[in-house]
């Protein structure tokens with residue numbers, strides 16, 4: 434794993450993969466299977482990994498968190514940046530920082546929670562957690578106006594933000610006043626589009642933000658990396674054709690459940706045995722498995 438302070442200059446260099454977390458039949462983190470996912474991503478050119486929502490870290494125990502950090506530190510290649518996630522509750526995040534300090538990750542992302550929070554309170558939480566960690570944190574904006582632009586501005590002035598994962602879903606991603614206001618107060622070079630391939634062209638081209646995170650990259654890393662390169666070189670026709678390539682799987686994720694479908698898709702694509710998913714989620718049923726297999730067939734990932 435790449436260690437030392439997180440370098441934002443790396444953000445445009447790789448799609449930020451957001452992988453599922455493989456577990457064995459006893460629900461323990463399966464180091465061998467997770468390593469297969471990491472090797473597969475690295476073989477496709479990916480050099481940035483973000484363990485968060487798709488790994489269901491919302492519900493992880495502190496013991497699991499420790500095991501996860503050890504597994505990631507051991508498994509990721511020397512040029513691969515890994516960002517683990519903490520939270521979503523303030524108290525859990527604070528306890529997790531105690532564990533994080535035993536490892537050499539450059540930053541960590543605070544998972545968002547919509548309940549029992551307000552913008553000024555979230556800002557205080559991020560500021561205090563970053564201070565406790567001694568490093569700026571990744572801010573995950575998943576809900577509209579979760580953190581007001583003036584709070585983002587003041588956190589940036591305090592050096593509390595490493596980068597922003599912007600993941601507010603819009604019917605039309607081109608119409609997004611919140612994102613526009615954020616780019617007015619925070620450097621676009623440190624805002625990453627956080628909803629996969631589908632809105633990435635609009636986010637990068639029209640809002641000038643940098644790179645994108647993706648779950649689908651875990652089944653087809655080379656294609657996703659090619660899409661990033663195509664957007665960066667302004668080959669929008671190529672980027673659009675790759676965006677369409679990912680649609681069969683992404684449409685299933687949107688229609689059923691993004692995390693559960695990805696967890697199964699990585700298994701069905703033959704990347705790794707992902708095993709049982711972390712409770713409070715459940716593995717998909719056989720009917721959904723058949724639909725995922727069909728999508729992977731359309732994407733030429735299985736016969």
Ligand SMILES: N[C@@H](CC=O)C(=O)O
Pocket residue numbers: 451486487627628629630646647648649691
């Ligand atoms: N939510 C997106 C990007 C990751 O955060 C996905 O899973 O594709």
